[in-house]
Amino acid sequence: MKTRAAVAVAAGKPLEIMEVNLDGPRAGEVLVEIKATGLCHTDEFTRSGDDPEGIFPAILGHEGAGVVIEVGEGVTSLEVGDHVIPLYTPECRECEYCLNPKTNLCQKVRATQGQGLLPDGSTRFSMLDGTPIHHYMGCSTFANHTVVPEIALAKVRKDAPFDKICYIGCGVTTGIGAVINTARVEIGSRCVVFGLGGIGLNVIQGLRMAGCDQIVGVDLNDEKEKMGRHFGMTDFVNPSTVEGDIVAHLVELTKGGADYTFDATGNVKVMRQALECAHKGWGESIIIGVAPAGAEISTRPFQLVTGRVWRGTAFGGAKGRTDVPKIVDWYMDGKIEIDPMITHKLTLDEINHGFDLMHQGKSIRAVVEF
Ligand SMILES: NC(=O)c1ccc[n+]([C@@H]2O[C@H](COP(=O)([O-])OP(=O)(O)OC[C@H]3O[C@@H](n4cnc5c(N)ncnc54)[C@H](O)[C@@H]3O)[C@@H](O)[C@H]2O)c1
Ligand SMILES: [Zn+2]
Numbered sequence: 001m002k003t004r005a006a007v008a009v010a011a012g013k014p015l016e017i018m019e020v021n022l023d024g025p026r027a028g029e030v031l032v033e034i035k036a037t038g039l040c041h042t043d044e045f046t047r048s049g050d051d052p053e054g055i056f057p058a059i060l061g062h063e064g065a066g067v068v069i070e071v072g073e074g075v076t077s078l079e080v081g082d083h084v085i086p087l088y089t090p091e092c093r094e095c096e097y098c099l100n101p102k103t104n105l106c107q108k109v110r111a112t113q114g115q116g117l118l119p120d121g122s123t124r125f126s127m128l129d130g131t132p133i134h135h136y137m138g139c140s141t142f143a144n145h146t147v148v149p150e151i152a153l154a155k156v157r158k159d160a161p162f163d164k165i166c167y168i169g170c171g172v173t174t175g176i177g178a179v180i181n182t183a184r185v186e187i188g189s190r191c192v193v194f195g196l197g198g199i200g201l202n203v204i205q206g207l208r209m210a211g212c213d214q215i216v217g218v219d220l221n222d223e224k225e226k227m228g229r230h231f232g233m234t235d236f237v238n239p240s241t242v243e244g245d246i247v248a249h250l251v252e253l254t255k256g257g258a259d260y261t262f263d264a265t266g267n268v269k270v271m272r273q274a275l276e277c278a279h280k281g282w283g284e285s286i287i288i289g290v291a292p293a294g295a296e297i298s299t300r301p302f303q304l305v306t307g308r309v310w311r312g313t314a315f316g317g318a319k320g321r322t323d324v325p326k327i328v329d330w331y332m333d334g335k336i337e338i339d340p341m342i343t344h345k346l347t348l349d350e351i352n353h354g355f356d357l358m359h360q361g362k363s364i365r366a367v368v369e370f
């Protein structure tokens with residue numbers, strides 16, 4: 001079949017909207033009509049050429065929601081008409097990682113996914129002249145139709161709006177999951193969140209759900225304060241207006257250090273501050289942000305010797321086929337909010353404008369509706 005897609009033709013170039021060929025699903029695969037997709041920083045990281053593992057041409061996008069149009073041979077868990085969210089972290093439920101409750105990093109299709117290919121080593125997308133186009137993060141949601149492995153699709157309820165739940169495909173789950181699955185924050189905790197963007201705000205609403213006593217938000221942009229407070233932030237700190245050491249300031253504000261801290265900036269200097277403002281003896285710092293290629297974190301080992309813990313999280317530690325449908329329920333039941341974070345709606349033709357908004361710090365999430 002043919003479908004419309006925004007194609008990343010080369011590193012650093014704007015996406016090109018074009019008609020592409022899409023082959024039907026093979027064994028274990030599913031054809032999905034994408035109804036809506038969010039634009040995440042990770043897409044921009046790859047589009048810009050900063051991602052050392054970026055492969056071109058490719059169809060980017062990993063934060064989508066849509067409907068099953070056709071299932072390949074042997075697919076048993078999904079049928080035509082099901083509503084789904086593609087998962088860049090799949091859940092095969094049989095690999096060593098899926099069977100271990102400590103991780104969500106299913107390895108079943110890892111090797112081919114990293115190469116921009118489906119598990120059989122080939123691509124379903126091509127340009128009209130026959131040039132193959134790579135998949136991206138196993139999802140490629142910047143296309144009106146895409147082919148995804150069955151194990152990389154979460155089946156969700158049919159009454160949930162696509163233009164909101166697409167965000168659960170990355171940002172919402174990453175932020176809330178970092179609190180619930182990775183940190184396992186206890187009721188009454190004091191926490192600090194660095195970076196109040198599309199990820200940090202979801203950390204904040206996760207902390208509110210977890211019943212924290214204090215939720216400190218840290219951002220260089222004062223305009224982020226209002227939204228932070230809306231989602232449950234109790235204190236706002238702009239490091240550029242703090243005199244002296246930001247770490248000492250945060251330790252004092254949290255009465256001795258935070259029980260849990262989160263980096264949602266991707267800046268390795270901020271990651272160090274996040275670790276060092278965690279409480280001596282038990283404070284844990286969770287790295288969510290993706291740092292530039294080659295960047296390294298550092299601290300004095302004494303920080304860890306005296307009981308602080310440094311951890312990281314991918315996709316909020318969520319096992320997608322199991323956890324994503326529950327998060328969709330939380331949204332539909334009003335336990336979490338998504339609507340105020342969808343600040344811009346675009347058509348596929350306007351997708352490059354979405355990246356401009358991201359750079360200008362004007363959007364939390366821009367969503368493309370097909
Ligand atoms: N681990 C994962 O699974 C995962 C998933 C998605 C995104 N991410 C990463 O999470 C990070 C945040 O993504 P986002 O979409 O929220 O980005 P964003 O740009 O919307 O938000 C980042 C925020 O950090 C603030 N900031 C920047 N530098 C700062 C500093 N020095 N001190 C304090 N605040 C600062 C910015 O003003 C902005 O509000 C990115 O690095 C992204 O790649 C990780
Ligand atoms: Zn993402």
Ligand SMILES: [Zn+2]
Binds near residue numbers: 096106108
């Ligand atoms: Zn697995």
